[in-house]
Amino acid sequence: MSFLIKDARNFVGQEVEIHGWVFNKRSSGSVIFLQLRDGSGFIQAVVSKNEVSPEVFATAQETRDESTVVVAGHLKEEPRSPFSFEIQTRNLKIVSLAQTDFPISAKEHGVDFLLGQRHLWLRFPRQWAILRIRDQIASSINQFLHREGYTRLDSPILTPSACEGTTTLFPVPYLPAWPDVTDQSVPSWLNLDQAKPYAYLSQSGQLYLEAGIASLGKVYDFGPTFRAEKSKTKRHLTEFWMMDAEAAFLEYEGLLDFEEKMVLAVIQDVLAACPAEFKTLERDPAPLAQIKSPFPKLTYEETLKKLRELGSDIKDGEDLGNDDETRLMNYFHQPLFVMKFPATFKAFYFKRDEQRPELTLSSDLLAPEGYGEIIGGGQREDDYDTLLKRMKEAGLNTQDYEWYLDLRRYGASPHSGFGLGLERMVAWICKLEHIREAIPFPRTIYRFTP
Numbered sequence: 001m002s003f004l005i006k007d008a009r010n011f012v013g014q015e016v017e018i019h020g021w022v023f024n025k026r027s028s029g030s031v032i033f034l035q036l037r038d039g040s041g042f043i044q045a046v047v048s049k050n051e052v053s054p055e056v057f058a059t060a061q062e063t064r065d066e067s068t069v070v071v072a073g074h075l076k077e078e079p080r081s082p083f084s085f086e087i088q089t090r091n092l093k094i095v096s097l098a099q100t101d102f103p104i105s106a107k108e109h110g111v112d113f114l115l116g117q118r119h120l121w122l123r124f125p126r127q128w129a130i131l132r133i134r135d136q137i138a139s140s141i142n143q144f145l146h147r148e149g150y151t152r153l154d155s156p157i158l159t160p161s162a163c164e165g166t167t168t169l170f171p172v173p174y175l176p177a178w179p180d181v182t183d184q185s186v187p188s189w190l191n192l193d194q195a196k197p198y199a200y201l202s203q204s205g206q207l208y209l210e211a212g213i214a215s216l217g218k219v220y221d222f223g224p225t226f227r228a229e230k231s232k233t234k235r236h237l238t239e240f241w242m243m244d245a246e247a248a249f250l251e252y253e254g255l256l257d258f259e260e261k262m263v264l265a266v267i268q269d270v271l272a273a274c275p276a277e278f279k280t281l282e283r284d285p286a287p288l289a290q291i292k293s294p295f296p297k298l299t300y301e302e303t304l305k306k307l308r309e310l311g312s313d314i315k316d317g318e319d320l321g322n323d324d325e326t327r328l329m330n331y332f333h334q335p336l337f338v339m340k341f342p343a344t345f346k347a348f349y350f351k352r353d354e355q356r357p358e359l360t361l362s363s364d365l366l367a368p369e370g371y372g373e374i375i376g377g378g379q380r381e382d383d384y385d386t387l388l389k390r391m392k393e394a395g396l397n398t399q400d401y402e403w404y405l406d407l408r409r410y411g412a413s414p415h416s417g418f419g420l421g422l423e424r425m426v427a428w429i430c431k432l433e434h435i436r437e438a439i440p441f442p443r444t445i446y447r448f449t450p
């Protein structure tokens with residue numbers, strides 16, 4: 001049976017073998033301390049000169065940080081160790097001796113340097129903890145949605161038109177470089193002579209999920225989405241993962257209840273599954289543990305009032321900026337629904353409030369501890385004529401959306417849905433300073449390597 005560090009508690013007093021990496025080596029003459037990781041956790045192995053063969057001690061002396069090793073020894077509980085357990089080494093083999101010039105050292109590095117070394121930075125305990133929590137959040141969301149009767153429908157990444165406005169669309173050419181337009185083998189519909197893109201990267205799978213509901217009723221997708229964000233903020237990536245969910249016969253109030261239920265389920269799962277990760281991050285789980293139903297709700301108009309009380313100079317009809325969200329969510333200690341934004345700055349697909357048609361049946365869910373928007377969603381316009389009118393008002397080329405209009409021609413239903421930004425959720429749960437640590441390889445306006 002192979003041993004994993006995370007299961008150490010069950011192996012106290014036994015001989016174990018670790019296949020992993022040295023992430024820190026210290027020595028004091030006759031004792032060498034090797035801090036090891038195996039992917040599941042972290043532990044210290046002690047190599048004592050008078051308890052191992054001279055060959056094993058020499059191997060321990062030879063090994064260095066980031067070498068790959070197999071360590072065998074006796075596992076014991078060690079309350080004084082930050083890892084709680086320790087291995088008294090009997091045998092040690094080097095699988096791969098790391099070079100001496102590992103770029104990341106114990107000294108403080110700037111974030112830009114670390115991002116350039118992201119492929120190596122990922123190994124550090126803090127990044128390990130974030131990656132594990134990210135995985136837990138994604139897996140909890142999948143499980144929750146399946147329990148609730150949702151089917152995953154994978155929406156396309158290459159899309160012909162915008163879901164969330166044209167200003168952040170990423171165009172994709174068909175070929176790595178524009179070929180010779182006189183080349184007869186290139187089909188004319190590619191419009192190469194006009195340098196027209198073949199497609200755009202998806203900003204959200206929502207429109208495709210709306211097609212899915214007439215087949216499957218309740219659907220979701222979970223995948224990468226792209227936005228050519230022009231500004232550099234702590235909350236925006238150009239590539240991020242979104243979970244969109246959409247359900248037929250779900251109306252506005254039911255949608256908010258469902259979002260709340262999902263967020264509560266995810267938080268409960270993560271708190272139960274990731275205590276070691278929270279400890280590694282030094283993230284106090286108490287503010288998460290006290291989150292409970294019902295989440296507070298404010299209309300957009302009430303939100304403006306609250307913001308002004310809190311010192312913001314936001315004007316009527318303005319969208320909430322990053323600073324407004326931060327201000328608001330340093331005040332609220334529970335996630336907050338902001339409801340019914342004005343149609344002026346919301347997408348064409350939102351259904352309007354019957355009493356106040358200038359308002360949309362939209363809502364954002366804002367996370368506490370200053371984090372702000374993690375979910376955007378709402379009820380969709382399901383009437384053909386109204387939707388067509390809205391598209392024209394929004395200046396869209398309705399020909400591009402004929403297929404979407406079909407969904408109102410054939411089998412329209414009242415329906416609602418939402419999109420959750422995975423990295424926003426991870427940043428909040430892990431209490432990260434910046435969203436770039438919430439994704440393995442962040443892409444922003446200034447960075448798309450490694």
Ligand code: 4AD
Pocket residue numbers: 163164203204205206227229235236237238240242244245373374375376377378417418419420421422423424
């Ligand atoms: O609020 P958004 O733009 O909503 C939509 O795209 C809808 N079509 C979703 C739907 O109803 N199915 O984006 C949804 C979420 C935001 O709340 C935010 O969490 C995240 O996606 N998000 C970003 N995350 C990181 N970087 C960016 N540039 C983001 N833009 C949006």
Ligand code: MG
Pocket residue numbers: 364373375376
């Ligand atoms: Mg939004």
